[in-house]
Amino acid sequence: MPELRRDPIVGRWVIISTERAGRPRDFLEDTHARQPVADICPFCPGQERLTPREVLAYRPQESPPNSPGWTVRVVPNKFPALQVEGDMGREGIGLYDRMNGIGAHEVIIETPDHKAALADVPPKHVEDILWAYRDRMVDLKRDLRFRFILIFKNHGAAAGATLEHSHSQLIALPVVPTSVLDEIEGCRNHFQQKERCIYCDIIRQELTDRVRIVADNSEFIVMTPFAPRFAFEMWILPKRHAAYFEESQKTQFELLARILAEALKRMDKVLSRPAYNFILHTSPFHEKTGDYYHWHVELIPKLTQVAGFEWGTGFYINPVTPEEAAKFLREAEI
């Protein structure tokens, strides 16, 4: 059973998931390195038996579950970091806090096409992927043990992807990660002072300055943040205030799909198809953050190693100004 443990000083929860671990020798190799190219990709149509049974699939021709014919397919992760069954088992051990590693860990297979990267997928199809995120969130929200859902994508081996076939991941957690709590706290402080959402204030300032805007449409902006941790880091934000991704309107998903596809294409053009991560930051389920939190997507090309300085301090050195990065991205011909 995986375990969740809390650092008593900073309150950070970590997952201790030893299912795949053995002798120390196992850690000498990069466990995130790309697996050897097998003959058979478990995410390809026709190989559905190689994954756990699907929890969601869009099947325009109404083909049976766990068979080909899907456009987007969601399955439990075959090697989950957390386990769905069981009770929370919260307990204190002296100074320390632990609980059972309860949670869901799912894989969103974004396309039946083994060769297509997300940037190659038509915006209409990207929209379906966003709907799959939303449908799974709405479903998992009903499980009252879960407090937060993290949706993220690792693209490319350097970003931690172990399988080539384009996919994203979902993790439902019984705790709220520290970094999300930090954002929420920053938002709450700003709201208490000014009765405004800080992200809304940022969007207004950015739309006036325009030096960090990469793209925008009627509902979304793509911008490089003022204090980016990483070169060419981008944020995608809804222009209208909204705390919960899963409550977006249908037209918003259409426009998000288009602008996400555009952001990926611009990034690929400027940086020659880099490895990247994206992470959806949205409200926890049970906290009342509606007035002051603002959901968004963080898109981070993986260009450099993060070294000791960054680990030690959460203090980052970025060799590119966000104004330069935005200019390159904005002016790229796509």
Add this chain to the structure above:
Amino acid sequence: MPELRRDPIVGRWVIISTERAGRPRDFLEDTHARQPVADICPFCPGQERLTPREVLAYRPQESPPNSPGWTVRVVPNKFPALQVEGDMGREGIGLYDRMNGIGAHEVIIETPDHKAALADVPPKHVEDILWAYRDRMVDLKRDLRFRFILIFKNHGAAAGATLEHSHSQLIALPVVPTSVLDEIEGCRNHFQQKERCIYCDIIRQELTDRVRIVADNSEFIVMTPFAPRFAFEMWILPKRHAAYFEESQKTQFELLARILAEALKRMDKVLSRPAYNFILHTSPFHEKTGDYYHWHVELIPKLTQVAGFEWGTGFYINPVTPEEAAKFLREAEI
């Protein structure tokens, strides 16, 4: 001039240091990758002219500055992330805060021997390296612009080292990094409730349980933390309460040198000489943290890629329990 910028939501400062940056193409290559092996190592004796002029060197035979004969040598970083000269230039830009990238960035060349790793250096020599850290801290503390000094080591290309010759780095900052502030806040909260240092409480509990102790002597313990972010992560802590590394007693440096050397040897034995980072966490200069903060060293072998999940959340998945890791490390024959 490098720049310090503050994220308006979470308060994190980042360094925007564009000195070496150019076109986006420059970021396609891993800028932290090991440089091609040149004929001449700038950190070797006889090559002192290849570095900026030394700010400190231990020369048992009293040889002249910037010539051979040193055992430990400290020089400004040739490609500093921050700049020593100039004023702070703090200003607000709408919602945002920035200041000039004022700070010191130095390299501690740990040994004249190009081939020796820190783990190979005799404890007596490690002690001199610790004295060099301390002497530079005491000197830089006099500059009232600086609020925090970070000392860290990247060993091996996977951990971000760009030069093979064993060295550590020092960065003096005009701000306190968020992650240090988070630790200090956690310590302060515990102290307010219990009038005890939380690290002292942890040490007491660990010395009773002994399941996470790797090694100890009369002044220090090496332990794996209860909620480690990384496999085989270790902390080295003084057993007696102390907030400021630079105020350690001479005998403490002797014992720290010995236990650091032992920790590195155990790690090298169990993990076959991995790349690693260590980071010294000590008090900021002007904050009164003496009662409740406890300086320590974090030692992190670099075994796996950090993927999107970790970036997005500050929430880590660790495949090894700290109890198992401590057992392997403790029982290694060195």
